Amino acid sequence: METKYFLNPDYTIRKDGNRYLLYSRFMKKYDSDTSKTLIHPYHARLLSLFSAGSSVEHAANVIVSDLSVTQESALKILTPWLSREKFRISINNSKVRIPKNVLLREDQIWDKSEIKEFSIPKSLANDVDLSTKRLEIPYLMTFMLTNTCVTKCCYCYADTYTKVKNHLSTERIFEIIREAKRIGVYNIFLIGGEVFLHPDWELVLKDLTDNGYGPDTISTKVPITPRIVKGLKHSGFKGTLQLSIDTLNPSIAIETLHVNLSYISKVKQGVSLLEEAGIPYRVESVLTKATCTKKNINVLYDFLKDKKYIKTWEIRTAMFSNQKSIDNFHSIKATVPELETLFNYVEKDIQNKANFTVTFPRTEIDKAYYSAEGGSSSFKGSKCSALNDHLFILPDGKCTICEQLYWNPNFIIGDLTNQSVSEVWNSDKVNRLLNLKQETINKQSPCSSCKLFDDCFRISRNRCWTDVIKAYGTNNWDYPDPRCKYAPKMSNNISYNS
Secondary structure, three states, X not given: OOOXXXXXOOEEEEEEOOEEEEEEOOOOOOOOOOOEEEEOHHHHHHHHOOOOOEEHHHHHHHXXXXXXXXXXXXXXXXXXXXXXXXXXXXXXXXXXXXXXXXXXEHHHOOOHHHOOOOOOOOOOOOXXXXXXXXXXXXXXXXXXXXXXXXXXOOOOOOOOOOOOOOOOOHHHHHHHHHHHHHHOOOEEEXXXXXXXXOOOHHHHHHHHHHOOOOOOEEEEOOOOOHHHHHHHHHHOOOOEEEEEOOOOOHHHHHHHHOOOOOHHHHHHHHHHHHHHHOOOEEEEEEEOOOOOOHHHHHHHHHHHOOOOOEEEEEEEEOOOOOOOOHHHHHHHOOOHHHHHHHHHHHHHHHOOOOOOEEEOOOHHHHOOOOOEOOOHHHOOOOOOOEOOOEEEEOOOOEEEOOOOOOOOHHHEEEEOOOOOHHHHHOOHHXXXXXXXXXXXXXXXXXXXXXXXXXXXXXXXXXXXXXXXHHHHOHHHOOOOOOOEOOOOOOOOOOOOOO
């Protein structure tokens, strides 16, 4: 009897213009990659052959018919897909990354109800665009449920000052979740302010999980209470709670977070409740001048070291906030030597002995300003999702392209109180931002005459709009990303290295 192979139920294939998007679902069951990759229509057709199960021989025969190749060549095309390992394909000068375990043997799939048959027509087109990262439908959406917070952190980048008059109704949030599911949005995140200060946070979280969504992380500085634990359990939340704990010293907490004297003891009690309930969590600690000490880190480690349900501890540096002055940033930031000393200490004395993962990302320290020569495609660091695959929803239903741009009118692209997700994603404002004309750029900006304009503004679109505004001010939003070699001197020095 011939062995049947099936498309791994963890993976979904979604049409996107003249190409297809291959991505993994949030709740994976079959040792799959968290993945998002654009593939050629023919590769989508190849995978569709296995949607209801197929032998290698049958799939090879289809390939022989489609491509007019030999059986041997068809088997050679199939072989990498049968491997459990990830691999790459070169297509039209684009490198396509294929995740692991895309095809599984029938005996490896224990829940046959998850198998969904579909077909994709033959397409041998050569002009398929696999380089443009802009998707026809957002891959991710983020709801900022509220901008209300319980702390006033000296480094916070969130806009907690704008008064929201009319919050998006819970009923409308439910409608948006259902639309997202219908059109093929991969996942939906929740952030604040403080998620747990929204009166219906539990209902929203349960609706997300009921519809196959779920934030992998909910970040909070709210001390965990029995009510929150009960709500998390009832909602079906399967992710990891992120606790922001910078210090266990009440005096430092009062100075840097502007909390009351009892705050730290309540945070400790909250951790105990999570441990008792068996809810996994991670801890994030933001370093400022006040907390960048071995003593502070050691106290935190001593508190965390015997905990059973902590997954990771991330120690990161504070970044400049558009909501605060540049003078505030320079007064609170630790120096690079102080950070390097602490980094080395964590690496040598804590990482190796901890029973959980300890990370110290160097994102802010290592940003290479004024260095990139080849436009935004050559910028180091994570790729910008703005206008490409991520939609950010503000508490009043207004939509923006980035979680740090908030109600900046240059980047408000729609309003979900009276528009659908698809309408916002393809709005006139989006099209204007996607197709900015060089002649409309501020003449004071080097971008107005740069030969790399198309790469930065249209093709790669890897400029960080937030960093531009941080460095040059709101009115200069069309200036270069400060990583660019041709960027002028920053009006606000947001660098750690000067």
